Each structure stands twice: as C-alpha cells, then as structure tokens.
Amino acid sequence: MRATAALLEDYLRPFALETVDLADPAPGQLVVRTTAAPFCSTDWMGWRAMRRKVPPVILGHTAIGEVVATGDAVTHVGPGDRVLVAATPRCGTCFYCAEGRPDQCTLLMEEPDPVVGATRDGREVRAAGRVGGYASHLLVDGVQVHPLPPALPDTTAALLGCGISTMLGAVFTIAEVRAGQSVAIVGLGHLGQWAAQAARLAGAGAVIGIDAHPARRELATASGATHLVDPARVDPVDEVRRLTAGRGADVVIEAAGPALAARQAVLMCRRAGTVVLSGVDHAATELTLPQLALTVHGKRILGCQNGQVDPVADFPRWIGMLERGELDPGPVVSGTYALGEIDVVMRRSMALEDVTGVFTEF
Template identity: 35%
Template structure:
C-alpha cells in the first residue's frame, strides 16, 4: 500500500526548506521503495534550493543516502526487501552506446523511478538527482540501489552515494593517480577532501591540499595531505611547483568549479600532466586559455562525472576498505542532525563550518 511520510521540500527559489507530508506510491515495474536511515547534506541540494540546477520546483531534496529496501516492483531481481543499500544517481541502462562499449560509468541513459512522489495535495515532486532522500521512505529505480555490507553504519555508507565517491573517483578513476605520483587538490571541502584521501589510498607520495580556509586544510591533512597551501596568502601555482621540484604535479584536481581555480590547476600541473575538473561550475562561467599553452603542455584535461564510478563495482569495494580500517569515512561526518535541521545545515555548509552534516532518520 502507498506510504505517507515526512520529507524536506524546497518549494521555491531561495526559499527556506520545509518539512512536508509526502505520498510515496507502491513501487511499479523496475522500482523500489527504500527506508532511508541516513542522508548527507550535499552542496548539490543547496544548488537545487537556489534554482541552480533547474526550476522544476517543488524539489524533494537529499540524495546521499543509505537504507533498507522496503518493497520492490515487478521484474526486480537484483535487490529484495531487507537488503541494505546505498542509493546512487547513475543507474546504468546497459544498452546505450557507452554501456555497449564497456564504459558504463559514462552511461547516457541512466534510470530513475517512473512514478512521481507527491505532496498531500497531489502536487508532483522533483526528487534531487532522481533520488529525494531527506525523507523517511523514497521511491527510486531499482538500479539506483547498490547492495553493500550492512556492517557499515548508514551515517558513513551513504556518503559514498555522492560527494566522497566523486572525490575518490576523481583521483583514482578519472585522474589515474597511482604509486609515486604527486597530486594537488584545489578546494578541500567534502569532495576535495575525498580526492586527497583517494590519492593517499592510491599511494601518491606528495599530496598538496590548496584552499583559502585553514580549517579545511587541517581536515585535508587528516585525510593524507603531505603539504598544505593557503591560496589566500600564497600563490598556489608557485607553491605547487616549489613542492614538486619546479615541475608541477602529475595530477591536479580542481574541486571548486571556478575559472580562476581551473587556470591554477592548468598551470600547476607538470608537462604532460593531468587536470581533473570535479568541481561543478555554474552555466554562465567561461574559461579562456592560450591555445598554444594547451598544445605546448600536452597531457590531459578531463572532467569527472560522479568520480567516473560504477556503483556496483565501487561502492562494495570502498565499504570493504572502510571495514578494514583503510578508508576514513567517519572523518567526513561533522555532525548528525534531524530532518527538521536541514536549513541550518545548509547555513553551516555555506559558512564552511562542516564537511558533512548527516541527517539521521
């Protein structure tokens, strides 16, 4: 039978979020209802509230979540009621040109639930990133549910659903960081901190964290940074070059999403080095570079979508690393809050006081 639950909704651009009654339908073919146990407060949710993604209000916010499958619809075989899952926003189709070429992490036709969750008056909701997880139960495509070891608590497991996966994947999957590399990460919030930690996991020997906030630089050291640079007072490009014997870093990861920091990343890399853009720019932003510099420096300029992850491959592996004590997921959790505290969590995030607030249900 359908569910009536409480969820966090953004009704209009820039308006404070509100806790609303939401109707969740029974899962249809290919769908699942998941009881959400915890959900991280990600900057993307704030982008939705501010109208930075699109204007399809009202939005049901939240997407960085873990929980237990409550019910599944017709034809679902990969998950069953009682399974402990992390929700992902790229449920690969298996049939598009990227999937057929063996690159499902670039899937061009990812799945979401067909049915819509609604407000009490019947108004359809737009779930953030096709998930909508600041809610007691949510409806998703079954492929958005990735089974993992239930020994990992939802407060940390859910973070792999977006920010931590994006950062770790930007380093390992997109940037190809490996043993002995030098890496610079520009912007050390949740995603950038995860890129630092991913570089450490991969065996990089020099990991340079760059930010304008000393608190974030201190957090980056906890995740494995060997050097820190406060770019408010120091030229980041010159500092990165000095630390890397005048060469620049093998891989530079830009986790801010701004033209000026992208240029820093471009000029802070070694010849034939790699730049990875994982920070999300806004639509009006542009970047201008001398074409001769692009040609003359060689290497690669890459964008990282969701850390180029394949949830079915990467989520269980990273949970195993966490359970082995090799992945510091707890370090990303600044506080746990309730469903009614999301607006204040946004304010703390904007002030740079937290890496992640996590809503616990």
C-alpha cells in the same frame, strides 16, 4: 505510501517538511526507508537557482536505507535488505551504458530531474538525481540500489554515493595516479578530503592540499596531505611549482567549483600531466584556459561525473576499503542532524562550518 520530505517549493525560501504521496513501485522499482543521507554542497546551489533544479523538487542525490517494498522484476535486493541508493544508475540499455560509461547513463542526465512517482496535493514532485534523498522514504529504480553490508555505520555508508565514489574514481579510475607521483588538490571540502585519502592510498609522493579555510587545511592533514597551501597568502600556482621541482604537479584534482579554481588547476599541472575537473559552480559557468597548456604542453584535462563510477563494479570495491578501515570518514562528517534541521544544515554548508552534515533522523 506517504513520506515526509524536505520539499524545495521555491528558490531561496526555507525548506518545508511536507507529506508526499508515493506511488506503488512499478516493475523494476522499489521503496527504501531512509536511514541516512548526506547534505551535499551542490544542493545549496540548487536552492539558490544556480543549478537546473525545477521546484517542487526533493533535493539530495544519495542516501542509504532499508528496502520496504519491491515491484515486480526486482531480484537483487528484497524487503529488509540494507541498501545504498545512488544517483548514477546503470540502466544497461542506453548508448552510454553500452559504451561502458554508465556515469553518463541517459537516465541520470535527463534534465530537469524526473518525477519518479511522488506527488504533493496532486502536483508531481521531482527527485534530484532520481533519488530525492531528503525524505523518509524513496521510490527509486532498482538499477540505482546496491546492497550494503550490515556493519558499516550509517554516517559512513551514506557518503559512498557522492564524495567517496567521486574522488576515489577521480584518483584511481580517471587520473590513474601512480606510486610516487605528486598530486595537488584544489579545494578541501568533502571531495578534497577523499581525494587526499585516495592519493595517499595510491602511494602518491607529495599530496598538496590547497584551501583558504584553515580548519579544512587542518582536516586534510588527517586525510593524508603532506603539504598545505593557503591561496589567500601565496599564489597557489607558484607554490605548487615550488614544491614540485619547478615543474608543477603530476596530477591535479580540482574539487572546488569556481572557474578560477579550474584555471589554477590547469596552470599548476606539469607539462603532459593530468588535470581532473570535478567541482561545479553556477550551471552557466564558462572556463577560460591558456591554449598552449592544452596543445604544446600536452596536458590532459579530464571531466569527472561521480568519479566515472561503474556502480556495479566499483561500489563493492569502495565498500571493502571502508570495511578494512582504509578510508577515514572522520574529516568529512561534521555532525548528524534531523531532516527538520535542513535549513540550519544548509547554512552551515554555505558558511563552510560543516564539511558534511548527515541527516540521520527522518
């Protein structure tokens, strides 16, 4: 089968829409015709060689679509089914899946991204997160594919695999936010908007959104932030302490990426509070943190890969919340685009003009 893909042939060069050849699905694999895929800010980092991406590669680590072909031994979905394709698999057999941590599944953590079965002029093409969502058709493993209900809009359902699962997991699974707690959110991009919504649903008291971008602060009000902080005007650590009786927030969700944001997140957390670090920057970024915050002050600093998602258990829960209207994609979806507009969409993401642009035409 042939697919049209936005191929990253080399760093810092415009994307090219190319035809790639997909192998027939092997046992356990299937082919999905893509109907929507969100552009993720991590992908302009890939384009700028800040992540460990090896061209030629199709970026995009989640998508939704319709199953068009299945290999042997695929039984949970079939042709015609509407599905979510997520980067985090649950292979079920690796050390991490056996440990109950499919978010660290060895299939996903392979570096560089694997070749799943796509070629261009005979050259093997890698697929980001084993998905490569910026393409008309995806050859993927069945363990990354989950049924979707028919009524959920494409632009909403497409957000499940990245922002929704990452931040609902950060709030409910990793930080385990309790009713009445104060939650500070560093960075109000797509992750921060979902974090605010999840904190509100968890019954948080103060939900403090921190971002230098005025439009993003405004969107965070719709997402449930009760207080907004502009770090270009005030010291965000001092301001969060001021808003929390001088202690610091009970829970801090870092959703920005730069090392400074992670450091501020740790500093604005109260003693014995919880910090969840979810943002990523250049793959070589290192953090410097005050020793006392981690030792004497007893802060818990927890990592977050895709919200520590267990795809089989969690996606149906997050889908139910979307179906009941408990989550609002409004502040997150900035516009819809054709795949051929990917260079424009990437520049809008880099310039912070879009929170998320969603490809809906392939």
